[in-house]
Amino acid sequence: MGPADLLQLLDQTQPRRVRAIENLLRGRRTVSTLYWGQRYQLLALLSLAKQLDRGALDAAAQQVVQQGLASWDANHERLVLTPRGLAAQQSATYFHPQTADWWPTIDLMTARQRILLAVQVASQFSHHAGHYLPLTTDMATRQFVRNWFHQVKANDLGTQVLAALTTSLAKLDPLVAAVVTGQFTGYQQAGQTLGQLSQTTQRTPWEIQLMQFEGLAQIMQDAKAPTNPFNSLLQPLWQTPVSRSAQITLNTVKQGQTLAQIAGERRVKVSTVREHLLEAAIMLPLAAFPYDRLLAPATRDQFKAVVQGPVDDWQYTELPEALQKQYEFFYFRLYAIWVGKQGEQHGK
Amino acid sequence: MGNEPLTASLERVFGYETFRPGQQAALEALEAGNDSLAILPTGAGKTLIYQLYGYRHAGCTVIVSPLLSLMADQVDRMRLGGFRRSAAITSQTSYTDRQTILDQLADLQFLFLSPEMLAQPKMLTRIKQLTISLFVVDEAHCIVQWGPDFRPEYLLLGAIKEQLGNPLTLMLTATAGQATRQEIAKQLRSQPTIVTESVNRANIFLDVDRVNDEADKKERLQQLVSRLQGPGVIYFSSKQLATDTAEWLQATTGVRAAAYHAGLSGEDRFKIQQQFMSGELDLICATSAFGMGIDKNDIRYVIHYHLPGDLESYAQEIGRAGRDGQPSVAILLYAPGDEQLPLALGQANRPDEAEIAQYYAQPTKFDDSEPTVHLLAFYRQHGISQAAVQRLFVKREQERNRALAGMVAYAREDHCLRQRWLAAFDEQAPAHTEDCCAPQATPLDIGRLDLGRVVNSADKATPMDWQTQLARLF
Structure with a gap:
């Protein structure tokens, strides 16, 4: 990921932690990473670049600073755009995905493998070519696509797939459609690598990645229709954005158990139960989380009376001592998440 | 059965x-x-x-x-x-x-x-x-x-x-x-x-191009790629250089080039291989990972940008050229001092006497994920004594140096490259002729070899809109 890509992830008023963005991309699902991901409205990027090494954004960060586009805060941890940086961000013809809200609810990596292999299989089949090297995928994908193929095999499979893909891609920026099509492998078509697409389109490799996620998400969305040929292939890849164990914890809370009871039953620490709940609160919409049960309106009022300024600047350690004694950090963080989500809801 | x-x-x-x-x-x-x-x-x-x-x-x-x-x-x-x-x-x-x-x-x-x-x-x-x-x-x-x-x-x-x-x-x-x-x-x-079977491949013309330094080598490479008929393969010792050179040659010579090495994802490797097989690429810039399983018969040239560590690797890699029996060429670009790189690569993973002694004295104090330590741990766990390990590495260094000396002798050969090459495999070469090889002092005559580049207008594919491209798949 280069400086042009990082520039798009920064803000003029909100200083942003480079390490948090990096951890988000690498899929480190700690509460802290998720919390800042939500604060920066970048949660859609979660786990989209798992292969990144630690420190992989450092060079890009240094470059945006050297180019005068952003500056460090006092601790050299957070970057904020300079006016020049803001101008550069706005003038760049950088790609902005429209489907990003869906991304956390899709297993994009598996979707990509399945779609690419399914397109290859359907393409070869429609040209009556039975003898070809399949794309390199893991065995589970291969098995799944094989089963799908036997299920949907029909003389007009090629026509059906072509029609479905054309409909989905026509809804997108033509460049996105070209990038998604260009990477397909099939009959007498090797397909372009993402690197090659980046070269021919003069877009950064990360932009090409974003474009293909956009395409995949649209194909996923349209495949919800039972008549879409990809329906059975892709339907199982919709997922809740919350991890399995956090989901279990959340369900038990909703049934009325206390955190201590859950911890005892699940044989985990109370702190783990709290982490699960914070993760769920961050990843789910306001209405899907039992705020009233865990953060009574009276508690919210207590916090509201003492905190000031932007949410990002709130510090638990700056709360009045009595309040700190009464409420652990968990409640303070949950309040911040609630306030943040209220803001999002009101279009802020 | x-x-x-x-x-x-x-x-x-x-x-x-x-x-x-x-x-x-x-x-x-x-x-x-x-x-x-x-x-x-x-x-x-x-x-x-x-x-x-x-x-x-x-x-x-x-x-x-x-x-x-x-x-x-x-x-x-x-x-x-x-x-x-x-x-x-x-x-x-x-x-x-x-x-x-x-x-x-x-x-x-x-x-x-x-x-x-x-x-x-x-x-x-x-x-x-x-x-x-x-x-x-x-x-x-x-x-x-x-x-x-x-x-x-x-x-x-x-x-x-x-x-x-x-x-x-x-x-x-x-x-x-x-x-x-x-x-x-x-x-x-x-x-x-x-x-x-004999390792000799009569249809591969052997050439060593003596250059002065890195800049000279790059320029010569660019010249060769512009003038030689593809498909071709250039071998490098480094993934990064293979990647950078592929981009540079594509931009400056108009050949369609891509890099291929073990660091690519399975999907990218698949695509590059298929593009090369189907003629969508003229040139692969590769590391030694490239080769196995590539059943392409019409590779016309193999160029080595870096000096391989021994003639066996070299023979293996130039063997990818001309499997269809048609005239092909194997070019080694050699600048004085090129032997330093294989020498360094060979030594990078080899512990010296002091390191071996330190490790055997306190094996638990070392990080096993470090390649050299991993190597020593392996020997120690298999009951090999410190003295035996030291002897082994000394012997190994001598072998490597001998193998590299053979490669350098090939690069500096003045008379017949084929003779020099085949002698390493205890084979006798046919009598030297002008069609056999061009040692360092003899310039390479591409025209004579009939390997001059023919620019095919069909190579320049006109860009297609995505609808047409998609429709072609089905």
């Missing part, structure tokens, strides 16, 4: 009527119950030997192969060839995939393993339960080239073979001089029947 004549099996499985040179001799040795060391040039069809043997005999053919990232490709090719009960397990195989394969182990006809995987006690226990019809060591020269100071698990193969009950063994390599042959046989505790 054991009684069917070999040629009948060949016809039944592959549809060919005759074997290629060396295949039959190797199979006959195996059928007679003798281990076989087959030294056959690239493209001679070494895979067919164990495919056919595996087909003719019940049980599992276990293939030890060095290149992790390419083993999955190899399995795909086996399946495509009709050998569906094939699988590979390497350190890169995911846990789920590994379990799936292990569950089906008894049904497999061909199993590919890395030496490191095979050396794991748990895996070895599972493999011991198999009926092994044939034990294959592919790229057997790796035992000698990589074993002592890079992948020591190779040195365990002899002991592993014994633990597996000494199955019939086939050793395969494209190039091995007398010393390498002896070392392979010794390491694998075998007295194999040796099947060998």
